[in-house]
Amino acid sequence: xxxxxxxxxxxxxPNSGKSTLFNTLLGEYISPVGDEYGLTKSLIxxxxxxKNFEFIIVDxxxxxxxxxxxxxxxxxxxxxxxxxxxxxxxxxxxIDSLEGITRQDFRLADLALSKHxxxxxxxxxxxxxxxxxxxxxxxxxxxxxxxxKHKLINIDFISAKNNTRISNVLKEIILKKExxxxxxxxxxxxxxxxxxxxxSTLPRFNKIEIKPKYIVQLENKIPKFKIxxxxxxxxxxxxxxxxxxxxxxYFKLDxxxxxxxxxxSKNPYIR
Ligand SMILES: Nc1nc2c(ncn2[C@@H]2O[C@H](COP(=O)(O)OP(=O)(O)OP(=O)(O)O)[C@@H](O)[C@H]2O)c(=O)[nH]1
Ligand SMILES: [Mg+2]
Numbered sequence: 001x002x003x004x005x006x007x008x009x010x011x012x013x014p015n016s017g018k019s020t021l022f023n024t025l026l027g028e029y030i031s032p033v034g035d036e037y038g039l040t041k042s043l044i045x046x047x048x049x050x051k052n053f054e055f056i057i058v059d060x061x062x063x064x065x066x067x068x069x070x071x072x073x074x075x076x077x078x079x080x081x082x083x084x085x086x087x088x089x090x091x092x093x094x095i096d097s098l099e100g101i102t103r104q105d106f107r108l109a110d111l112a113l114s115k116h117x118x119x120x121x122x123x124x125x126x127x128x129x130x131x132x133x134x135x136x137x138x139x140x141x142x143x144x145x146x147x148x149k150h151k152l153i154n155i156d157f158i159s160a161k162n163n164t165r166i167s168n169v170l171k172e173i174i175l176k177k178e179x180x181x182x183x184x185x186x187x188x189x190x191x192x193x194x195x196x197x198x199x200s201t202l203p204r205f206n207k208i209e210i211k212p213k214y215i216v217q218l219e220n221k222i223p224k225f226k227i228x229x230x231x232x233x234x235x236x237x238x239x240x241x242x243x244x245x246x247x248x249x250y251f252k253l254d255x256x257x258x259x260x261x262x263x264x265s266k267n268p269y270i271r
Contacts, residue, residue, distance in 0.1 A: 012094035014062025
């Protein structure tokens with residue numbers, strides 16, 4: 001039988017537990033683990049099968065902050081990790097829960113999202129947190145309030161060392177990978193348009209309420225939609241964000257890439 005393949009790249013800061021997660025996923029000690037920063041020096045690739053899928057996982061050297069990267073080979077390693085993002089379906093950004101999210105994590109996240117990758121923020125080492133529940137609530141709240149792309153990412157709290165929630169993460173990865181090939185029929189898209197237009201709070205542009213009139217799904221590797229709107233110019237970011245949020249909530253599409261192509265109208269007064 002030909003198994004579907006899922007390519008995963010594990011990235012993140014040194015010591016966040018990437019190699020530990022890699023080994024736990026494989027159920028074998030393959031990539032050396034330790035407290036030394038920058039222990040993993042090159043990419044390590046392995047395969048395993050799970051629930052009729054062939055997973056190909058890549059462990060990467062910890063990415064350091066630019067200012068701390070002095071030696072040339074470290075720079076080369078950083079660009080290698082960036083290349084990894086290009087070649088995988090799923091980017092797993094591993095974060096040391098005790099350290100929290102850093103600016104570099106957000107940079108890596110932005111990079112993965114700009115390449116339209118499915119992205120997981122995995123908060124690792126949850127076994128050493130005093131109050132796990134409170135921590136999780138705080139992180140979720142923080143991202144919701146401060147990270148405008150929070151609907152584009154998936155979040156989980158794991159312990160790579162104790163194998164906690166790893167199978168749940170695999171389940172989510174499969175789910176999101178399958179969601180990428182979603183096809184939404186015209187009827188459902190129209191229903192969404194009606195629902196959205198009934199909302200009294202549509203953003204405005206030059207005093208005109210921006211109204212989507214019609215949506216079609218285009219043939220594409222990742223979900224892509226063409227939306228015909230009633231204004232003459234490209235809709236402002238505010239509208240695009242509003243539309244994306246509404247669309248994701250309505251069709252339960254959080255945590256997967258979606259592309260939109262807004263088509264403007266020649267005559268804004270024709271509705
Ligand atoms: N308590 C706890 N410690 C962990 C966990 N995962 C990893 N560690 C520890 O964190 C340290 C770093 O783990 P590694 O897996 O080597 O980290 P890494 O991200 O691969 O590090 P580099 O290769 O240097 O980038 C080791 O001492 C691990 O035992 C976890 O879930 N809980
Ligand atoms: Mg490592």
